[in-house]
Amino acid sequence: MGTKTESERTYKIGFIFLDEIHHIFHFISIATELSKTQKVSILTYPSNHDLLRRSIKELDGDNITVEELPTSAFRSFTDRIKGRELPRKGFWIKKNKKYILKTFDAVVFTDYFHKYLLRDRKPGKTPKLLKFPHGTPGRAYAFNKSQLDFDFQLIIGNFQYQQYKEMGLLGNHPAITGYAKLDALKAKERNFSFGNKKPVVLYNPHFDPNLSSWKHEGLEVLDYFYNQEHFNLIFAPHLHLFQENKGGHKASEIPEKFYRKKNIHIDLGSLKSIDMSYLNSADLYVGDVSSQVYEFIITPKPCIFLNPNELQYENDFSFRFWKCGEVINSAKQLNEALTKATADFAKYRTVQKKITEENYYTEEGSTASERGAKAIISYLDKALA
Incomplete structure (x- = not known):
């Protein structure tokens, strides 16, 4: 099953990419599928974009055009002075909105920087604004009232659909198509090895200072x-944890001794921290509120969750992932929890499988990327008829 439809029209579709590299895998495979029949551009800022271009090549997306559009000269100057690697999104969109509004039939966002286009669209409400998720919906951030600004919503599974429906966030044109990130990463096997047979634990704290385990328990972990010598550890936190304007922590907080220890691997933001290499390689997961755990349990495996803030989470859907393993309050409980994790895993395996089925829609004979591209073309055929 491919992306072909009865459509006789060809649409110009722009994908806005102004974020960190972890957004790429959430749109690139659908962009590639669309480019087989449509005119697809990735609209971004001037840079090397090594991962973006490599991903396009791996997926045979030769028809995709990467358009590097500058922000204003003044903003570019101040960005350089302040050491910003990314342009400020609002200023970039303001600078390029006339071109975007005039050129494209549809524009795709993986985040919520769409307001300037929403306000200034043509009377016929074009281009259409399409919303992709940039991960598995877990915490409240994914359930943003701005979802209703978009003309079309790509939904990865039944849980997301039902939550949006219950919370009044479901627009007029949602499409449940599955998790395209998995398609983007199939082109190349990704893993990591310590070169020994010891079990591998992944510690993946989030950056949110109110929820992350790092501030209170990270160094203790x-x-x-x-x-100890029984486990290997991969320490691969959320990309934002050690960014001053996001998580607020500094890499210098990590003593040098941890870098020198052979059974500890530290990665504060390389490609392997976002391409599922560590998730694929780990035998156990230790974390807090990162939705990466949903990708980890696609193949059911033991999990432990740190709750140093002693949050009351039992009836909060934002902590649904904490049903997948034991929740502890302190690193002092880690030894006992790791000892029990594998032995007690049978009671969590069924829960993990159920959550994965709820999270990710699947269908025989087609990929999430093919279904996503087909749903977009079908929507545009009706909306722009």
């Missing part, structure tokens, strides 16, 4: 693995 690293100390535990430093002082």
